[in-house]
Amino acid sequence: MSELLEIQNLSSGYNGKDVLQDISLSVGKGEVLGIIGQNGSGKSTLLKTIARIITDNAGNVFFAGVELNNKNTWDLKQLGLSWFVQGGMVFPTMKVSEHFEFTLKGKSKSESAHIKENCISFFPALASCMDKRGGNLSGGQRQMLSFAMLLSQKTQCWLLDEPTAGLAPEAVKDAVDFLNKMKEQENKTMILVEHNYQVAFELADKIAVIKDGKIYNSFQKTEFLKENFLNKHLYN
Amino acid sequence: METAIQILFNSFVSGLLLSLVAIGFTYIFRVTKVFHLAHGGIYIAGAFSCWWMLAKTNNWFASIAFAIAVVSILIYLIEKTIYLPLNKKQSNQSISFIASTGLYVITINVLALFLGNDKKVFNSSISGSYDYGSIIFTKVQLFQSMIAMLSIASFSIYLKITKSNLTLQAVSDNETMSKVFGINTEKARVNVFIVGSILASISAILKMLEFGMDLQHGMSITLTASVVIVLVSRLDIGLCVLFSILLTILQSTIELYLNPQWKEGITFLILLLVILFRTEGIISYNLRKDRL
Numbered sequence: 001m002s003e004l005l006e007i008q009n010l011s012s013g014y015n016g017k018d019v020l021q022d023i024s025l026s027v028g029k030g031e032v033l034g035i036i037g038q039n040g041s042g043k044s045t046l047l048k049t050i051a052r053i054i055t056d057n058a059g060n061v062f063f064a065g066v067e068l069n070n071k072n073t074w075d076l077k078q079l080g081l082s083w084f085v086q087g088g089m090v091f092p093t094m095k096v097s098e099h100f101e102f103t104l105k106g107k108s109k110s111e112s113a114h115i116k117e118n119c120i121s122f123f124p125a126l127a128s129c130m131d132k133r134g135g136n137l138s139g140g141q142r143q144m145l146s147f148a149m150l151l152s153q154k155t156q157c158w159l160l161d162e163p164t165a166g167l168a169p170e171a172v173k174d175a176v177d178f179l180n181k182m183k184e185q186e187n188k189t190m191i192l193v194e195h196n197y198q199v200a201f202e203l204a205d206k207i208a209v210i211k212d213g214k215i216y217n218s219f220q221k222t223e224f225l226k227e228n229f230l231n232k233h234l235y236n
Numbered sequence: 237m238e239t240a241i242q243i244l245f246n247s248f249v250s251g252l253l254l255s256l257v258a259i260g261f262t263y264i265f266r267v268t269k270v271f272h273l274a275h276g277g278i279y280i281a282g283a284f285s286c287w288w289m290l291a292k293t294n295n296w297f298a299s300i301a302f303a304i305a306v307v308s309i310l311i312y313l314i315e316k317t318i319y320l321p322l323n324k325k326q327s328n329q330s331i332s333f334i335a336s337t338g339l340y341v342i343t344i345n346v347l348a349l350f351l352g353n354d355k356k357v358f359n360s361s362i363s364g365s366y367d368y369g370s371i372i373f374t375k376v377q378l379f380q381s382m383i384a385m386l387s388i389a390s391f392s393i394y395l396k397i398t399k400s401n402l403t404l405q406a407v408s409d410n411e412t413m414s415k416v417f418g419i420n421t422e423k424a425r426v427n428v429f430i431v432g433s434i435l436a437s438i439s440a441i442l443k444m445l446e447f448g449m450d451l452q453h454g455m456s457i458t459l460t461a462s463v464v465i466v467l468v469s470r471l472d473i474g475l476c477v478l479f480s481i482l483l484t485i486l487q488s489t490i491e492l493y494l495n496p497q498w499k500e501g502i503t504f505l506i507l508l509l510v511i512l513f514r515t516e517g518i519i520s521y522n523l524r525k526d527r528l
Binding site: 006051053072073076077078083085089091092093096098101103105133134135149153155233 | 385399402403405406408409410412413415416417418419421470521
């Protein structure tokens with residue numbers, strides 16, 4: 001499997017203080033890398049650094065051979081990389097229909113219609129709330145819209161920052177089903193930061209455990225599905 | 237009746253001039269989150285640089301182009317050297333407000349240093365009026381309203397053609413997330429500062445045509461424009477114009493029937509009442525509070 005995203009000796013943090021130290025990871029095309037770890041271990045910081053929200057970093061990140069250190073966050077979509085923001089990708093004052101109009105700006109009418117139709121086919125319930133503003137959506141609707149926004153960006157690699165946080169169990173199941181479909185049908189590459197380890201285990205091909213800003217260990221699917229994995233590798 | 241019509245007409249013209257400042261101020265505030273008090277300094281800089289160039293060349297076209305260039309360069313430098321670095325450091329709004337207040341004072345001081353403290357007046361060739369009974373429409377007022385409406389329409393068309401309103405709404409809602417959607421937020425910020433400043437300088441030049449202008453006028457009109465920001469919590473040009481006109485009608489009525497000194501006091505009393513009882517503004521998006 002060729003590597004799509006490579007992280008080399010990455011250190012980064014806030015106000016000159018490193019949260020992540022010397023992280024090296026790689027993700028192949030169509031592969032899902034799960035990142036787990038306890039609160040404050042640096043999981044979200046890792047995604048923010050890849051997404052160039054945090055730019056005070058040492059080391060390199062390469063995406064499809066392109067070094068990201070000299071890129072801005074707004075360049076990443078064009079390169080084929082999307083970041084699923086923790087809490088969802090919803091603009092409170094925009095109507096659902098305007099979200100589509102916004103994200104599909106610059107595309108031809110027929111292409112826009114096709115992408116929108118594809119999104120609605122995954123989330124049919126969105127069709128009935130097109131006139132609702134983002135700030136008035138329920139948790140489930142927000143999640144659907146967020147995934148639709150991610151899907152509409154037509155990017156190859158998704159950085160998912162806790163996409164199931166705060167969702168009811170059925171909505172979590174829907175999210176996992178959707179991400180599984182994307183993995184199987186669209187061959188999407190994903191880096192998935194998750195608090196819900198069951199979700200991470202279900203979706204990931206490999207897991208990296210972050211502890212105190214460092215890679216504590218990494219495992220292939222066959223290993224982390226074994227009994228007592230969490231007790232052995234995360235909680236002690 | 238005739239008095240009422242005269243008040244309405246005068247307020248309409250003044251309201252249009254105020255709306256040029258308010259539209260820029262609203263867009264800047266909503267998109268960048270900077271309470272850009274230095275807008276008052278930019279307003280004066282626009283009028284004074286036009287006046288200076290006109291005195292040198294006696295060419296209106298060159299003078300207006302010069303004023304637009306001056307305010308564009310000035311606001312570009314302010315954004316790149318002050319506001320954007322503060323934004324990158326994630327400093328809170330009160331810090332950018334203090335910085336903006338400082339910038340206003342510096343701008344006014346520099347203008348006073350080079351051009352003097354005295355009131356500046358254009359040697360306008362537009363004079364005369366149309367009288368209908370006791371109602372008077374001056375030619376300057378008609379010219380002011382025409383240019384103001386043209387400027388507002390141009391800005392609306394610019395937003396429509398470039399489909400920028402949704403982009404600006406997105407940046408206003410969540411700057412970080414807008415970047416993820418591929419929006420160059422730094423460019424959006426610069427654009428909104430420049431367009432807002434050009435609108436303010438057009439308003440200042442038009443205002444100067446009628447009464448002339450002193451250095452203190454910028455702060456007064458910017459504070460009145462800030463009331464519009466609180467009343468209209470949306471990026472909506474039409475509502476900015478409407479509330480600017482309503483505000484000037486109110487001020488003119490107070491001036492005529494009560495006391496001119498109460499004009500600004502009552503305006504800000506209304507602002508305080510709105511803030512107390514409807515913090516989200518009179519016209520706002522009706523959103524769930526837990527999502528705001």
